[in-house]
Amino acid sequence: MPRIAVPAGISTKVFILDDDALPQIPALLAEMWPGKSAWIVADGNTWRVAGERVQKILKEAGVPCCEPCILPAVPKPHPDYTLACQLAEKMPADAVPLAVGSGVINDLVKTAADIRKTTYCCIPTAPSVDGYTSKGSAMSVGGSKKTVPCPAPAAVVADKTVLLTAPPEMAAAGYGDLAAKIVAGADWIIADALKQDPVRPEIWDIVQKDLRTWLADPTDLKAVFMGLAATGYAMQLHNDSRPASGAEHLFSHVWEMEHLEHNGEEVSHGFKVSVGSVISLRLMQFFLETSPEEARRLAAPPISVEERQREIAELLKRGCYGEDPARLSMEKFQAGDAAFARREAIYAVWGDLQKKVARQLGDQEAFVGSLKAAGCPTTPEEIGLDRAQFIHGIYTAQLIRKRYNILELLYDAGLLKTAVEKMF
Numbered sequence: 001m002p003r004i005a006v007p008a009g010i011s012t013k014v015f016i017l018d019d020d021a022l023p024q025i026p027a028l029l030a031e032m033w034p035g036k037s038a039w040i041v042a043d044g045n046t047w048r049v050a051g052e053r054v055q056k057i058l059k060e061a062g063v064p065c066c067e068p069c070i071l072p073a074v075p076k077p078h079p080d081y082t083l084a085c086q087l088a089e090k091m092p093a094d095a096v097p098l099a100v101g102s103g104v105i106n107d108l109v110k111t112a113a114d115i116r117k118t119t120y121c122c123i124p125t126a127p128s129v130d131g132y133t134s135k136g137s138a139m140s141v142g143g144s145k146k147t148v149p150c151p152a153p154a155a156v157v158a159d160k161t162v163l164l165t166a167p168p169e170m171a172a173a174g175y176g177d178l179a180a181k182i183v184a185g186a187d188w189i190i191a192d193a194l195k196q197d198p199v200r201p202e203i204w205d206i207v208q209k210d211l212r213t214w215l216a217d218p219t220d221l222k223a224v225f226m227g228l229a230a231t232g233y234a235m236q237l238h239n240d241s242r243p244a245s246g247a248e249h250l251f252s253h254v255w256e257m258e259h260l261e262h263n264g265e266e267v268s269h270g271f272k273v274s275v276g277s278v279i280s281l282r283l284m285q286f287f288l289e290t291s292p293e294e295a296r297r298l299a300a301p302p303i304s305v306e307e308r309q310r311e312i313a314e315l316l317k318r319g320c321y322g323e324d325p326a327r328l329s330m331e332k333f334q335a336g337d338a339a340f341a342r343r344e345a346i347y348a349v350w351g352d353l354q355k356k357v358a359r360q361l362g363d364q365e366a367f368v369g370s371l372k373a374a375g376c377p378t379t380p381e382e383i384g385l386d387r388a389q390f391i392h393g394i395y396t397a398q399l400i401r402k403r404y405n406i407l408e409l410l411y412d413a414g415l416l417k418t419a420v421e422k423m424f
């Protein structure tokens with residue numbers, strides 16, 4: 001069985017990635033869930049591309065199968081917590097759930113399995129996100145997007161023939177989410193240099209060591225899926241998404257909370273992250289092209305607590321960003337002497353940090369070129385953002401989390417506005 005080694009200490013115990021992996025499921029179930037029957041959860045599409053075949057393979061191997069749960073394909077299933085609870089209720093006792101689908105089906109089953117305190121097996125149908133192998137699920141709870149804590153799948157069986165049936169835009173989205181690890185890595189380097197969030201080499205390596213190899217050919221879905229899976233393991237081990245996500249994900253979260261649509265369709269996570277990655281790259285390029293002397297000269301004077309509160313209220317006035325940003329952004333805000341001290345700390349590492357960030361980014365225009373070649377959007381217009389919403393998203397992304405990144409560096413240095421203006 002071509003199993004791919006999984007790091008020790010995570011919930012995922014088995015990872016199979018093969019050209020024809022589905023026939024290996026009966027042996028896997030006998031080994032990991034002996035005596036249990038199988039319960040497939042899919043939607044109309046994923047049942048057609050893989051679920052039906054899995055059921056047939058299981059029956060032929062003599063594995064008892066419960067009546068599968070096939071959600072409607074249209075409208076697409078939503079990652080809604082109520083739906084996950086309904087699945088948990090439907091889940092037959094003493095059966096192992098098999099999530100056959102893309103990110104949403106996986107997140108629904110991940111949540112439902114945790115509610116029933118059982119483990120599950122993930123059978124991805126598209127290399128579209130890094131969330132298959134991460135813990136936690138992105139759920140809409142009472143109308144607002146939350147990460148619901150729940151363990152990652154105990155086993156993942158990725159079949160290349162199945163992955164190849166995914167719509168090209170889903171494969172492109174996965175490539176975008178994986179390519180984002182280049183700028184996300186640069187953000188972690190920035191946080192490390194400013195003593196905000198030290199890089200853990202053993203976790204860094206899981207994502208970054210082979211990243212360029214996985215990204216070399218966007219049509220190599222096995223390589224892209226390997227990368228996405230490894231990223232999920234790193235997040236499991238780190239107990240947080242830092243190894244996989246920097247400012248580019250924060251832009252994406254802002255647009256998600258704004259329910260960004262393009263041509264009447266919700267923009268995929270990977271596509272938002274792809275455009276977010278290009279913004280991160282442009283901001284990092286501003287940092288790389290600015291000397292510490294210029295940085296001092298261009299720095300805007302620090303503002304007062306009251307001025308900052310007014311700015312934040314204006315940025316958040318749409319009211320769709322939840323309760324946290326107003327509080328979090330003031331907690332990290334520094335005025336007066338503290339703001340000047342932070343600037344000195346930034347200037348002290350500036351030159352050295354420029355070298356490290358440049359090394360991590362590698363050939364910067366090739367990065368944008370590879371996103372384009374993979375079919376990912378790289379400009380705001382391609383995902384339906386007008387200029388005002390685009391610029392607003394950049395400033396708002398800096399408010400929503402405490403995760404030090406290029407936005408924080410430029411904000412603290414009094415340069416964020418200049419850097420954004422330079423983008424146009």
Ligand SMILES: [Zn+2]
Binds near residue numbers: 130177249269273
């Ligand atoms: Zn992502």
